[in-house]
Amino acid sequence: MSGYFGPVQPLAYDPDAEGPALRHYDRDEVVMGKRMEDHLRFAVAYWHSFGWEGGDPFGGRTFDRPWFPADTMELAEARAEAAFDFFRILGAPFFCFHDHDVRPEGGSLTESRDRLNRIADIFEAKMAEGGPRLLWGTANLFSNRRYMAGAATNPDPDVFAYAAATVRDCIDVTHRLGGQNYVLWGGREGYETLLNTDLGQELDHMGRFLSLVVDYKHKIGFKGTILIEPKPQEPTKHQYDYDVATVYGFLRRYGLENEVKLNIEQGHAILAGHSFEHELALARELGILGSIDMNRNDYQSGWDTDQFPNNVPETALAYYEILKAGGFTTGGTNFDSKLRRQSLEPEDLVMAHAGAMDVCARGLKAAAKMLEDDRLEAARRDRYAGWNHPEAQAMLAEGATLEGIADRAVADGLDPQPVSGRQEILENLVNRYV
Amino acid sequence: MSGYFGPVQPLAYDPDAEGPALRHYDRDEVVMGKRMEDHLRFAVAYWHSFGWEGGDPFGGRTFDRPWFPADTMELAEARAEAAFDFFRILGAPFFCFHDHDVRPEGGSLTESRDRLNRIADIFEAKMAEGGPRLLWGTANLFSNRRYMAGAATNPDPDVFAYAAATVRDCIDVTHRLGGQNYVLWGGREGYETLLNTDLGQELDHMGRFLSLVVDYKHKIGFKGTILIEPKPQEPTKHQYDYDVATVYGFLRRYGLENEVKLNIEQGHAILAGHSFEHELALARELGILGSIDMNRNDYQSGWDTDQFPNNVPETALAYYEILKAGGFTTGGTNFDSKLRRQSLEPEDLVMAHAGAMDVCARGLKAAAKMLEDDRLEAARRDRYAGWNHPEAQAMLAEGATLEGIADRAVADGLDPQPVSGRQEILENLVNRYV
Amino acid sequence: MSGYFGPVQPLAYDPDAEGPALRHYDRDEVVMGKRMEDHLRFAVAYWHSFGWEGGDPFGGRTFDRPWFPADTMELAEARAEAAFDFFRILGAPFFCFHDHDVRPEGGSLTESRDRLNRIADIFEAKMAEGGPRLLWGTANLFSNRRYMAGAATNPDPDVFAYAAATVRDCIDVTHRLGGQNYVLWGGREGYETLLNTDLGQELDHMGRFLSLVVDYKHKIGFKGTILIEPKPQEPTKHQYDYDVATVYGFLRRYGLENEVKLNIEQGHAILAGHSFEHELALARELGILGSIDMNRNDYQSGWDTDQFPNNVPETALAYYEILKAGGFTTGGTNFDSKLRRQSLEPEDLVMAHAGAMDVCARGLKAAAKMLEDDRLEAARRDRYAGWNHPEAQAMLAEGATLEGIADRAVADGLDPQPVSGRQEILENLVNRYV
Amino acid sequence: MSGYFGPVQPLAYDPDAEGPALRHYDRDEVVMGKRMEDHLRFAVAYWHSFGWEGGDPFGGRTFDRPWFPADTMELAEARAEAAFDFFRILGAPFFCFHDHDVRPEGGSLTESRDRLNRIADIFEAKMAEGGPRLLWGTANLFSNRRYMAGAATNPDPDVFAYAAATVRDCIDVTHRLGGQNYVLWGGREGYETLLNTDLGQELDHMGRFLSLVVDYKHKIGFKGTILIEPKPQEPTKHQYDYDVATVYGFLRRYGLENEVKLNIEQGHAILAGHSFEHELALARELGILGSIDMNRNDYQSGWDTDQFPNNVPETALAYYEILKAGGFTTGGTNFDSKLRRQSLEPEDLVMAHAGAMDVCARGLKAAAKMLEDDRLEAARRDRYAGWNHPEAQAMLAEGATLEGIADRAVADGLDPQPVSGRQEILENLVNRYV
Ligand SMILES: [Co+2]
Ligand SMILES: [Co+2]
Ligand SMILES: [Co+2]
Ligand SMILES: [Co+2]
Ligand SMILES: [Co+2]
Ligand SMILES: [Co+2]
Ligand SMILES: [Co+2]
Ligand SMILES: [Co+2]
Known part of the structure; x- marks a missing residue:
């Protein structure tokens, strides 16, 4: 136990509580014949909750966590300790991670892989003790400067190869931990300027890379779903996985539309000029709805603010589309949400998630009732x-x-x-x- | 002769002119082995130049043209007279039209078709006298209230049928007039609210409609290209032909990617969050670059302002992508541009086009030089x-x-x-x- | 009675109704010591509800009202009849109007004024029978082509004079009808291009015009509040009354900050890049909060969609700021909302308003509770x-x-x-x- | 000499050069009776050019400069050495700095001040040897976590006091180095959520702070201009110094409109929904045009990209407004521009500035000709x-x-x-x- 969050008591469901509690999310409540936990399949994002330091383009770390900067394996282990305490407090059934946020990168591919496996050992032990399951794993192919011009779409083929090795290792770990999906977010698969970019070649390389990943998944017997997470821009000026419709065309072009589904984030929908429910409905109709990142953007900000959901009418419309699709299979509701950088306290992290779970629960219940009543x-x-x-x-x-x-x-x-x-x-x- | 533009003298190329002239566009100047006229293939849009009355959501007609409101065949003929005078003044090699802007709609499909054909007779005669050729024709499937909820995607199948009949007639006339392309802009193929919309069914109907059009084209021996013009929204909240990538996925889904190409408008690119050159480069790489609408939007306005192009660095980057694609085949440079509603005079219409032609000519020449020098x-x-x-x-x-x-x-x-x-x-x- | 809305029965408050009813707005319910009717002070906008024909930039009239096009006095009278039926059905305590939407403009200032007065006679009689009171009147200084380049800021001084005469007449009528405010929305007080604009001179003229209006108000003993309604753009590329902060600076510059307050519209706040609550809070702190137009925009559309409010969390935050300001004095909640152009039926108009009133009532009650509990x-x-x-x-x-x-x-x-x-x-x- | 940029040879003016040169900016060329150097008054921004490491929200440092991370005084001195080499290569007549980017912050106010003065000693010596003059200095009141909730507007009065001490020290150094202006950019003077914000109190504190600064300036005899740099948002959701019109109202409210002028940045204008020329023209008409940051944003990105200017039609319109204002007095043209984070080489930094200077020179010459010809x-x-x-x-x-x-x-x-x-x-x- 890390002690960071105080004594670890799971949040109780108590609609009338004054203090910290879950007021609307009762995991065992049955909605449309299924427990809410099985509907919503909440997941905590390791990176934002335990890796993000509170920086922004105009200022550095604001969060004062004992495990920061987590650039040693000891600190990374302390972080894991705190994370699993947190998962238990929250009672979230799933978590998600990037390789980058669970261990410091090593000096070589081999060392990075070894470190990842050492952390995975810890995860495995904690998960065996009743910790959450793994909704998805992913490789961070955007933070290191080697990826500044893309990973699969980098003009340097060595970066393509480096990224391939990294993804291989991350899929292996995801597979070993029983991950239900594997996600690719191509944060730097795009361009800053067309002037130096060979659009056609980069798209072909990206298609090629994805095909290699799909083949590998089958070879190792990974039964989870491969998911692409669309985003139109930021960090790049233009990101190839722009939105649901764009990724669909990309999958068709490379013959992958039956192999790959989407992880759709509300904030990214908004950045692309769509409502979240539009992206969900479209993915459903195209047969590629996989999972969601339930974190919103501020409508008045032109960048991805990754805020916790807080508007029930919006979450209701989102879950309505998901229920119409028959609900999640391997997917779930991931909070790819950051605390605001002024929310410094452990309590802020707990309550932000609790509030988000309640907002989703209210949305789900409203959506279910609306669907059952059948008026719409x-x-x-x-x-x-x-x-x-x-x-x-x-x-x-x-x-x-x-x-x-x-x-x-x-x-x-x-x-x-x-x-x-x-x-x-x-x-x-x-x-x-x- | 209409007399509306005074004595009809074609604008001369004169780089040093003080008064009205073409300062950069010399149609016979050879650029990369081709006359500029054959590179640029300028077209005047009949609707904006002769049909638009200067209204906006907060005010009605400002333009005081003798042929307005053109709700009789006599006025429609007067309009045609003025239009062909204008084409001659400008020396534009092409024009484009909607059925809606060349004749008043009749009380029935038959009457509408007859009227269209009577105007086409006039066009044919004028074209035979050395008037411009037809770059493309199209059907207006968005102004009449019957189309308020879409044409091919209307919940009412009778509207689908009505639209089919209208498009049949418009393709026939386009074919007869030697049109080099036929365009579909699905202005109302989209939705105002997901709450009343069956996204999947509407997309299927839209795919079906397009297949019918493609089949018909082949049956009648129309050799022109079928073009879709993407736009993300406006008038609808969401338009299905959102952008190049979206339309590509749509064409793939319905097996039409080798039959249909795109007419790409700068203003629509901007509304979709892209640069014009992005949309052009992407269409080229996807093999669906057809033609362009060279009218820009104001970057600070959130709606389609359809302004004449005026920024040479922008037009240069656009033609650079087109030259890299090998130039236009059936496509061309259409000015789908509106005068500002305060630009009341005939001179405004002439000079707006002349300025636009010059801006394009400067852009083309810069692009050609840049490509020939090969540094980029x-x-x-x-x-x-x-x-x-x-x-x-x-x-x-x-x-x-x-x-x-x-x-x-x-x-x-x-x-x-x-x-x-x-x-x-x-x-x-x-x-x-x- | 017009008969247009069927038998005129005021909507009843009935939280459990299946059919048309008010489910949350009980006008007599006391909230924070005041009846809800006195808190909310709902007003119907004559122009959008009875004058707007359902057109948009890509299509004309969709609404098939018996009084359209209302270009004769007879039709204008039929429209008034229907409007007052509607007010009674709704039980709204106020309405608002433009001169332009209540009568056809005459051939001269005098004739226009006479017609306005004839309609005002009708209004007066209807109001005396227990019809709603007048929240505000205003002059439409943007639809007629004479105003295409502005009213007070027109380069032509005759337009300034014409606008002055029109405003004089509208204030007179507003005064006579007991209007509680007089609004100026400078829809065309701005520019399309800086290239032809003398920004400094236009601002001075606008300040001058407003001073003349304020002086006139005092001279005739009008006790209502003069309100400016900010909007950043549309129809103009830039509108001088951009947002609350901009109008405040303008008022200070011309010494009018104690004479003029603001009518703040949610949709306009959003277009200016602000949340509605921001604009309300800022106006309150600057001492210029007057009244509100409670109609929202679609966050994904870059133009003013003027939709009925439908998001309770948003209305709650808005009324929270208003309650913190002590509530309305002369101001109120105007629905400057348009039906979507596909909402053709009389029932759509009734239910849109009823739903909006309920959404506001829910927001108000939530805001009041939140303020009374004092936790925030x-x-x-x-x-x-x-x-x-x-x-x-x-x-x-x-x-x-x-x-x-x-x-x-x-x-x-x-x-x-x-x-x-x-x-x-x-x-x-x-x-x-x- | 740092050696970082190789042998230090000032860039020559050579319109026909193949390699690195200034092709349009000839500092001694006389335009409208004044040398171009005296018109344009170019300044290099120390922070972006020598302090920025190439990070973005999704990745860390990409630039590999010998002086990074500059967290010791030795490295800070090496940085100064390189910076002054760069100034000499460029031949820029001015530079600008933040305290934060010239020296590592100390453990106390006193130590920070001492360090600032030690660097100022170096600057003074370099400037005496013919280095550039100081266009403006400023205090960074946004990077340190103490400022996460604002500086002058922080809920904690100790932060207000801390900021006051910091600004005092920065003005002192700016004064000592002969700075021609002192700038305040209130990057965190705004809010993330209205829910925790007392808007009125914060605005009053900000007004108070500015008054204190103005008084201090007079007391110490600083003759430079106090400038506010508006920006609508980012890092905050809402920044109080939103745009020119907003700051004008703020200055009027606190009686400072004759004491303070504006430093206007193109990128910030765009973020606020304005064209750059709008902001310049408005500031001129309001009498508060001071200086400019000539760095553009990408029109398709919703955040401040701070790119080097590269569009001549845009710079021409900007300088047109400045020439109409009579040109700069204490102000100038600062490049508050960042290299793209993939532009790793010293040559990139040199050429980006050279290109920008040429683009501005072309713009200035076009603007001057346009003004002299008087047609517009x-x-x-x-x-x-x-x-x-x-x-x-x-x-x-x-x-x-x-x-x-x-x-x-x-x-x-x-x-x-x-x-x-x-x-x-x-x-x-x-x-x-x-
Ligand atoms: Co995100
Ligand atoms: Co995400
Ligand atoms: Co358009
Ligand atoms: Co077009
Ligand atoms: Co509005
Ligand atoms: Co309004
Ligand atoms: Co900036
Ligand atoms: Co700046």
């Missing part, structure tokens, strides 16, 4: 009901032609009249649930 | 030169595996060192040309 | 408590000097330690109320 | 010529009333007709110069 879906079905008619279906069926449809339209003297979209009424309807 | 490309090749080495190529070749690459990286003790991206030096280099 | 304010006071100490106060008191403070800091060996800002904990706290 | 100003005067008429002037003169103007408008039967704003023609005109 009934209105939607009704709106498209015309397409059930035979002559409508015929237009979609094999053999239909533009001229055939056109001739019928003329012959029938079609003069379609607009019908109310009822947007405000539907918005009001949603408000009855949130 | 040499720097780019040099940056990726490592990929020419055999062990680099091996990573991309069949049979390579993640673990094989990883093992080699470990064995070779790779420790790749970052290399300067030289962004500022390359930007300075570009500035030597613009 | 206690935390805030605690955070600044250090400033109550004598040596802190001394730094703010007359006679303090930079060097004196500096010397003390050195002498005391100050080494201030950061304290948690507790942002997430406070956000969680707010979530206990919404 | 003639068009502008002509547009407002109506205001020279007596009845127009009478509306602005004392004694005019709204009703008097209104009565005249009615009596004269005014019916003002719109006049073309000629935007495209003016844009074309500008393009003849750039």
Whole structure:
């Protein structure tokens, strides 16, 4: 026990508590036939919660954690100790990690791998004692200066190879720890200026890299899902995995649309000019919805603020799309959230997560009720009901032609009249649930 | 002759002119082995130049043209007269039109089609007298209230059929007039709220519609290119043809990536969070670069301002990407630009186009020089030169595996060192040309 | 009675209703010692609800109201009839109008004024029968093409004079109808391009115009408040009344900061890069908080979407700032909201307003509870408590000097330690109320 | 000599050079009666050029300078050596610094001050040998964690005092080194969340702090200008010095509008939703234009990218506004620009500055020609010529009333007709110069 968070008592569910508690998230409450824990599948992000020091472009570390700067294995172990204390307090069923945030990088690939495995030993032991499971692992291919011009898309093929070795090691560890997914976020797979960039070559290399990863997964028998996390920009001016639609086209181009799914983050959706529910609905329809990072952005900031979720109407609409997709399979709800850099205290970390879990629980319950009541879906079905008619279906069926449809339209003297979209009424309807 | 623009004298090329002239665009000047006219393939947009009345969301018509409101065939004919006078003054080799802006819609599909054909007769005659050729035609599937919830993606199948009939007629006329392309801009193919929208069904209908159009094109022997014009939003909150990458994924999904190309507009690129050159380069690499709408947006406005181009460094970077793609084939440079609504005079319309042609000509010449000098490309090749080495190529070749690459990286003790991206030096280099 | 909305039955307060009702807004419920009706002071905007036809930049009228296009006095009267039916159904205590939306403009200033007065006669009669009171009147100085380059800031002094006459007439009518405020929204007081604009002269003219208005108000004994409604842009590229801070500086410059207050719209706050609560809090601190337009924007759209409010956490934060200011005096909550253009039915108009009233009522009640419980304010006071100490106060008191403070800091060996800002904990706290 | 940049040879002016040179900036060329050096008054920013390590939110140091991390006085001295070599190579007449980037902070205010003075001794010696003059000094009140919640606006009064002591020391050093201005950029004078913020109190403290600074300046006889640098956000969610208009209101509120001017940065203008030329023109009209930071942002990035200027049409419009203001007095053109973090080489730093100086020189020369030719100003005067008429002037003169103007408008039967704003023609005109 690290002692950092005081005596380790799991947060209790208590809707009427004055002090620290979970007011809405009762893991065992059954919603649409499933325990909330199994619906939401919360995960804590190791990097933001235990690796991030509170710096920003205009200032350095504000957090005063005993394990910082964690540049020795001893400090990294102290960090692991604190992290698992925290997981127990929170009662989160999952966690996620980057190699970079669990151990200091070594002087060589081999040393880095060894260190990663030593930390994995600790994780394994803690997990065996009833600690959380691993939602996903990932490799940090963006912080070290060797990756400043990309990893798989670096103009230097040695960086491609270095990244391949790093991903291999991270998948191995993820596999060993029973990870349910493996994530690739291509933070530097993009460009700062087109002037020095061969867009076509870089995209091909990125496709190639992903194919290698998919093959490797199968070879080692890793049953988890490979996930790409889209983001439009930042740190790069343009990131290739821009948004759901872009990644879909990329997967199709390289024949990977049945092998890879997406980890979708609310903040990244917003940066790309979309609502979170749009990205979720689109991924669902394209068959590539995998997991979510449930951390929001500030709508007035043009960069990724990675804040804890706090708006119930927003989380309700997100879980509504997820429930419509049948819920998570290997995926879950990861809080890829940073404390604000002024939130210095251990209590801030605990309460930020507790508040987020409650906001998600409220959202889930509202979404479930809305889906069960079926009013929204009934209105939607009704709106498209015309397409059930035979002559409508015929237009979609094999053999239909533009001229055939056109001739019928003329012959029938079609003069379609607009019908109310009822947007405000539907918005009001949603408000009855949130 | 309409008389609207005074005596019709084509604008002359005169670099030293004080008054109205073309100062940089000499159509016969040979650039990289081709006349500028054949490079740039300028087109005037009928709708903005002759149909737009100067309204905005907070005020109505400001332009006082003799043919407004053009709601009778007589006025529509007067408009055509003025338009062809204008084309002659400008010496633009092409024009583009929507059905909606050349004739008032009729009371039925048949009447609308007949009216369209009567105007097409006039166009045909004028074109035969040496008027401009038709770069592309298109159907306006967004202004009439029947399309308020989409055309191909409307919840009402009758609207789908109505749109099909309209497009059939517009392709027919485009074909008859020798149009080199046919464009679809799905202004209302999108949604205002996800709450009333079946995203998956609408996308399928849109894919279906496009397939029908492609089949029809082949059946009638239309040799032009079918083009989609992406735009992320406005009028809809979300438009399905969001940007180049999104449309690419859409085409792949419905097996149309070899049948359809893109008409890319600078203003729409900006609205989607991209630079124009990004969209052009990406379309080139994806093999779907077709044509451009060379009208810019104001970077500080969040809606599509459709302004005439006026920044030479920007047009140079755009034509650089186009020259790298080998130039236009069926495509060209359309000015889908509106006068500002305070620019009331005929002279404003003439000079706006003349200035735009000059800005494009300067951009093209700078781009051509930059490409011929090969400094930028040499720097780019040099940056990726490592990929020419055999062990680099091996990573991309069949049979390579993640673990094989990883093992080699470990064995070779790779420790790749970052290399300067030289962004500022390359930007300075570009500035030597613009 | 117009019959347009069917039989006119005021919406009842019924929290458990299935059909149309007010579920949260009970006008007589007492909150913090005041009836909700007196807190919220709801107003319907005549223009959006009865004047707007459903057009957008890519399409024309979608709404099929019997009084459109309202270009005769008869149709304008039919519109008034329907509007007052609607006010009664809704039970809104106030309405607002522009001259432009209540009567067709006449062929001269005199005729326009006469028509305005004839409509005002109707209003007066309806109001006397128990209809709503007038929250504010205003003059539309942006729709007619004469105002395309501004009203008070037009380069043509005749437009300044024309606008002065129009405002005079509108204030007169507002005064006669017992209006509680008079609003100026300078939709075209700005510029499209700096290249043709004399910024300094235009600002001086705008200041001059406002001074004339203020003087006139006093002369005629109008006791209402003169309000400016800030907006950063749209229709203009730059609007002089950009945001609260900008208007404050403008008022100071022309000595009007004690004469004029602000009407703050959520959508305009967002367009200016601010949260609504920021604009409200700032206006309160600057002493210029007057009234609000409670219509939101879509965060993903770069133009003013003027949607009905639908997010309770947002309305709660807005009313929290208003309650901290002591509530409205002459101001109120105006819905400067447009139906979406697909919301065609009378029912859409009714339900959109009802839903908005409920969302505001929920927000108000949450805000009041939050303020009464005092937890948020206690935390805030605690955070600044250090400033109550004598040596802190001394730094703010007359006679303090930079060097004196500096010397003390050195002498005391100050080494201030950061304290948690507790942002997430406070956000969680707010979530206990919404 | 540091040796870092190789042999120190000042860059020569050579328009035809192949290698490193100044192609457009000839310091002695006379433009509008003044040497270009005296017009442009270029300054190098010590922090970005010598203090910034190439980190971003997703990665650490990329630059491998011999003086990093500069956390000892020896390294700080090595840095100074390199900086002055660089100044000599560039031939820039000025530099700017923060206390934070010239010396490591000490363990106490006294030690920090002593260290600052020891570095100032070195600067003084170097400057005496013909090095550049000091355009401005400033205190970094945002990097240290003590300032995480603001400096003058910190809830802790000890931070206010600490900041006061720091600014005192920095003004003293700026004064001693003959600085021509002293700048305050309130990077953390703002808030992350309104929930924990007392907006009114913080603004008062900020006003108080600025008054203390102004008083101190006078007391010590510092003749330079006190400048505020506006920025809307980043690092904070909201920064109080949002933009020119906001700072103007702030200065008026605290009676400082005649004491303080502005340092305006292009990138910050863009973040605030303005064009750079807007901010410059507005500051000029308000009488508070002081100096500029000539570094641009990427229009597609929502954060401050601080890139070197590279678009001549943009710099031309900026210098046009400055020339109209009569040029700089104590101000100048500071490059508050960062190399891209991939631009690792000493050559990148030299060439980035050289390119920027050339871009500014081209802009200045274009602006001067445009102003001398007077076409743009003639068009502008002509547009407002109506205001020279007596009845127009009478509306602005004392004694005019709204009703008097209104009565005249009615009596004269005014019916003002719109006049073309000629935007495209003016844009074309500008393009003849750039
Ligand atoms: Co993120
Ligand atoms: Co994430
Ligand atoms: Co457009
Ligand atoms: Co277009
Ligand atoms: Co609005
Ligand atoms: Co409003
Ligand atoms: Co900056
Ligand atoms: Co700056």
